[in-house]
Amino acid sequence: xxxxxxxxxxxxxxxxxxxxxxxxxxxxxxxxxxxxxxxxxxxxxxxxxxxxxxxxxxxxxxxxxxxxxxxxxxxxxxxxxxxxxxxxxxxxxxxxxxxxxxxxxxxxxxxxxxxxxxxxxxxxxxxxxxxxxxxxxxxxxxxxxxxxxxxxxxxxxxxxxxxxxxxxxxxxxxxxxxxxxxxxxxxxxxxxxxxxxxxxxxxxxxxxxxxxxxxxxxxxxxxxxxxxxxxxxxxxxxxxxxxxxxxxxxxxxxxxxxxxxxxxxxxxxxxxxxxxxxxxxxxxxxxxxxxxxxxxxxxxxxxxxxxxxxxxxxxxxxxxxxxxxxxxxxxxxxxxxxxxxxxxxxxxxxxxxxxxxxxxxxxxxxx
Numbered sequence: 462x463x464x465x466x467x468x469x470x471x472x473x474x475x476x477x478x479x480x481x482x483x484x485x486x487x488x489x490x491x492x493x494x495x496x497x498x499x500x501x502x503x504x505x506x507x508x509x510x511x512x513x514x515x516x517x518x519x520x521x522x523x524x525x526x527x528x529x530x531x532x533x534x535x536x537x538x539x540x541x542x543x544x545x546x547x548x549x550x551x552x553x554x555x556x557x558x559x560x561x562x563x564x565x566x567x568x569x570x571x572x573x574x575x576x577x578x579x580x581x582x583x584x585x586x587x588x589x590x591x592x593x594x595x596x597x598x599x600x601x602x603x604x605x606x607x608x609x610x611x612x613x614x615x616x617x618x619x620x621x622x623x624x625x626x627x628x629x630x631x632x633x634x635x636x637x638x639x640x641x642x643x644x645x646x647x648x649x650x651x652x653x654x655x656x657x658x659x660x661x662x663x664x665x666x667x668x669x670x671x672x673x674x675x676x677x678x679x680x681x682x683x684x685x686x687x688x689x690x691x692x693x694x695x696x697x698x699x700x701x702x703x704x705x706x707x708x709x710x711x712x713x714x715x716x717x718x719x720x721x722x723x724x725x726x727x728x729x730x731x732x733x734x735x736x737x738x739x740x741x742x743x744x745x746x747x748x749x750x751x752x753x754x755x756x757x758x759x760x761x762x763x764x765x766x767x768x769x770x771x772x773x774x775x776x777x778x779x780x781x782x783x784x785x786x787x788x789x790x791x792x793x794x795x796x797x798x799x800x801x802x803x804x805x806x807x808x809x810x811x812x813x814x815x816x817x818x819x820x821x822x823x824x825x826x827x828x
Contacts, residue, residue: 488644488668493632496646499671500623503616507552508672510641510695512614514545516688518680518798541688541798549614550700558704559613571707578707587709592720615690619664619673622650629653629761640665640674641692657681657762657815658800670697680799687799758824763816765824770809790818792825 491499518541548560561568566583577590626632635647645665652659658680665675675691709715754769787794793806797818804812804821810828812821 488637488646491634491646493634493648496634496648496666497623497632499646500619500666500673501671503671505616505670505672505697507699508695508697509548509550509700510692512547512549512690513693514547514688514690515686516541516543517683517685518542518687518800541801550704551614552700552702552705556702556705558700569707571705573705573707578709580707580709580713582710584714585710585712586714586716588716588718589709590718590720613690615665615673615676615692618676618690619666622662622664622676625761626650627761629763635663637668638665640667641695643674643695644668645674652762654762656817656820658802658817659762659815665691678800683799756828758827759814763814763820765812765814765816765821767824767828768811768813772811790822795821 546562548558548562550558555572555574557570557572559570561570563583566581568582569578569580571578571580575592577592578587579590580587629652631651631653633649633651635649637644637646639645645667648664648666650662650664652661660679660681660683663675663677663679664673666672667674674695676689677686677691678688680687754772756767758765758767786796787805788797790804793804795805795818796803801815802813802818802821804818804825806812806825810825812825814821814824
């Protein structure tokens with residue numbers, strides 16, 4: 462359920478480092494399969510730490526948006542530009558806190574059971590989001606997967622990339638190093654594709670716990686990393702429970718919002734847009750998967766996601782902040798970066814993928 466509360470800003474960041482890892486360390490050699498098994502078996506359920514994100518996607522840096530009104534697409538774009546530092550606290554699947562440290566202010570996202578708070582100290586505004594208790598029982602033993610979905614961590618990014626590993630990806634081990642003072646194995650994903658914008662994805666996996674500590678994404682024809690998210694400090698002990706209790710400061714403007722039970726019980730989209738095996742419906746460029754009007758064409762790293770008219774966030778077309786990054790193209794507008802392209806057509810359809818804009822335009826013309 463905490464995944465329902467993730468700001469879009471951070472969810473988009475999950476679909477993609479310049480934080481440098483430490484010097485090489487001496488560890489027993491392991492195969493890619495052994496390291497993948499370590500990640501799958503990780504038992505880390507509580508932690509606190511500092512993460513640094515660096516984005517070099519070629520977008521202009523945009524001013525910080527206010528979370529007091531809740532997550533939106535404008536804040537999503539903000540987190541794909543420049544550098545950001547945040548403090549993260551996790552205690553199981555239903556307790557999490559994210560403190561985004563802006564230049565002159567702090568933004569907090571606090572999740573505690575069925576309550577979530579979005580607070581901005583810059584204008585002393587807050588949004589309180591209440592979620593009814595779901596019909597399904599909450600597991601007694603929280604899983605690492607639930608933790609990773611609650612807030613944006615290197616584990617969350619790594620989970621998305623590793624879940625999509627299939628025959629279109631070569632997996633290798635680049636060696637060993639250290640991140641946040643902990644020894645790690647460096648797992649590298651190399652797309653077997655000449656089309657995708659992604660050159661490689663590096664995932665630094667803690668040698669003791671199997672927890673991903675850093676993710677670095679490189680784009681083709683770009684010397685510096687296009688995107689990175691890494692711990693600079695990490696403590697695997699349970700955080701103080703008081704960190705997950707939030708009371709708005711005196712004088713704060715508070716907006717109350719409720720997620721209805723109907724929204725929660727609505728049939729969700731599958732976790733993976735693509736099956737792990739390309740033979741399961743994505744074996745040829747002409748094959749298309751369909752879910753609730755959203756279609757996925759192509760396979761692996763070359764996939765293009767298409768959303769029908771009216772399904773995309775209104776901020777993509779109406780927010781002045783986002784309009785700064787959109788460029789006019791034939792039949793609509795587009796957002797192009799070194800890793801991701803988005804095409805917004807005049808008729809309301811939206812296409813996106815880690816492919817060049819021309820690939821999106823071809824997919825749109827074929828439908």
